[in-house]
Amino acid sequence: MSLSHAEIVADNREYTLASWTAQKAWNPVSMAKAEGIYYWDGDGRRYIDWASQLVNVNVGHGHPHVIKAIQDQVAQVAYAYPGIATEPRGRLGELLREITPDGLTKSFFTLGGSDAIENAMKMARLYTGRQKVLTRYRSYHGATFGAMTAGGDPRRLANEPGVPWIVRMHDPYPYRSPLYRNRTADEGDQALIDQIEETILFEGPENCAAILLEGYSGTSGIMQGGNVYWRGIQNLCDKYGILLIIDEVMSGFGRTGEWFGINHYPFVKPDLLVMAKGLTSGYVPMGAVAVRDKIAAYFEENTLWGGLTYSAHTLACAAAIANIEVYRNENLIANSREMGKVLRAGLLDLAEKHPCIGDIRGTGLHQVIELVKNRETREPMSGWNNPASEPMQKVAGSLRNGGLTTFVRFDWIFNAPPLVINREQIQEGLDIIDQALTLADPYCVE
Ligand SMILES: Cc1ncc(COP(=O)(O)O)c(C=O)c1O
Structure with a gap:
């Protein structure tokens, strides 16, 4: 038996309760198969797991x-x-x-x-x-x-x-x-x-x-x-x-x-x-x-x-x-350190291009981008404890449509893929983030 994405989501919504959300706002991705840094929904659509689910699937899926x-x-x-x-x-x-x-x-x-x-x-x-x-x-x-x-x-x-x-x-x-x-x-x-x-x-x-x-x-x-x-x-x-x-x-x-x-x-x-x-x-x-x-x-x-x-x-x-x-x-601790440098360099490149990036913090495969409306004044893109501002919703929607899931909270986009990730896969993720940030840039003000 394998259900379609819509069927899986319908059953989950009908019979189960979701965390940290009013139930009607819950619009989950489904997962029917997973391997390495990727997973696939019930319709076979592939996602990069850019937050290792909830930053825990460190050795990747299906090891x-x-x-x-x-x-x-x-x-x-x-x-x-x-x-x-x-x-x-x-x-x-x-x-x-x-x-x-x-x-x-x-x-x-x-x-x-x-x-x-x-x-x-x-x-x-x-x-x-x-x-x-x-x-x-x-x-x-x-x-x-x-x-x-x-x-x-x-x-x-x-x-x-x-x-x-x-x-x-x-x-x-x-x-x-x-x-x-x-x-x-x-x-x-x-x-x-x-x-x-x-x-x-x-x-x-x-x-x-x-x-x-x-x-x-x-x-x-x-x-x-x-x-x-x-x-x-x-x-x-x-x-x-x-x-x-x-x-x-x-x-x-x-x-x-x-x-x-x-x-x-x-x-x-x-x-x-x-x-x-x-x-x-x-x-x-x-x-x-x-x-x-x-x-x-x-x-x-x-x-x-x-x-x-x-x-x-x-x-x-x-x-x-x-x-x-x-x-x-598999030397995954060292890989996290090395790939973390590649990730950080890629994020810094994105900051050159996107005025909405205010700060980048973290180390290894544990990095966050903080978005702002103005780099000089540091006016937040969304603000502390504001869960659903328009720009951040657009960013989150674009990431998901682009085939990447991670958590987007307040002003932040988290970057924490499984430690088995390689350079090419990091670039694949950064390209999707690059696209999403173009939707936040227009919210920047002088
Ligand atoms: C730093 C930290 N402590 C504790 C917890 C709680 O862990 P759990 O969700 O497994 O109960 C989390 C979960 O995200 C966490 O990030």
Whole structure:
């Protein structure tokens, strides 16, 4: 049986609910087949997967090594409850100890990013005996109750006031933040760190369990602090005994050209590191929290108050092991770094041509274009939390008609294809973006 695109969409709309949208506005692409960086809808129309679905299919679609590992595992032991020890669970824990920053020794497994964030915050609160978690305004950490409050992104607003123990900090965003006005990026980073220290003092350091930050900022616009910012964060954590939780759900597993986004700042010592997405490239849902040895030691003596029926699911463990093997055997981290340079050069070329491009941010295969109406004044093309301005809708429509899907939010076009992409395929994507930007240029004003 294979349904047409229209039939697939009709069934989905009739019987299922879609995320983050009023249902009548949901007009999805369908997917009937997928391979590498491409997928095809029910009518056989091909799309370039320019956002690796939701920035998770890092090894590309249909990877034979991952498929085989899952098939072999399902035939052997499909499921064991979390109180049982299994070979793939132990092996995956060992691999995560190898690839995560030094000192992270043990992992707890979840079903995805949100519940991994919940567990990381819970562990930090249990370990420190403190309550508050400091997060950024422009951040996303998931959609379960606590994780949704933790993310400062406007998606949290429907869940307000959320959990009471989240405190928000301003963002390292030199392009727009008032703190960076008339300052260099380093001076702005320092001013921001000084402000964060003030926030900690106002909140009472003795109440602050953790600072939670994305290792490399993602859906909130890829706004990333530099060395001064990250050194400042590490110093504040050390000075006040606050744990550092690094969310690598999106930026992990080669996305930014390193195993983890935080590897760009080798002096940062995460206490808890949260993973999901590229851990299994989406072949089976899974998340994880890796913890520093001192936290692992604490839970030797103290109960870890948490558990999930599907924690350490054997199929997910097998998929994750196979993914890590693919990252290693196919040098995908290095490929992300190299192809990231090609992507960035291509985006800079587009900026020469299109006055609507205001800023390009990111590294590796993790880059965003920010559109403006005026480069001098930086007047936004759409504006913060404006989901559907006319120019951005036109851009999104043109990308899709051109055969490329990615997420287009507020003023941003995200560029995050699977790490297996090559030069020719990058050019293919850039040509489609080039076309789409011609629809935004006329909105530029003097
Ligand atoms: C940085 C970050 N953290 C957490 C999450 C939540 O992960 P999940 O959707 O798997 O629950 C996401 C999802 O996009 C994310 O990008």
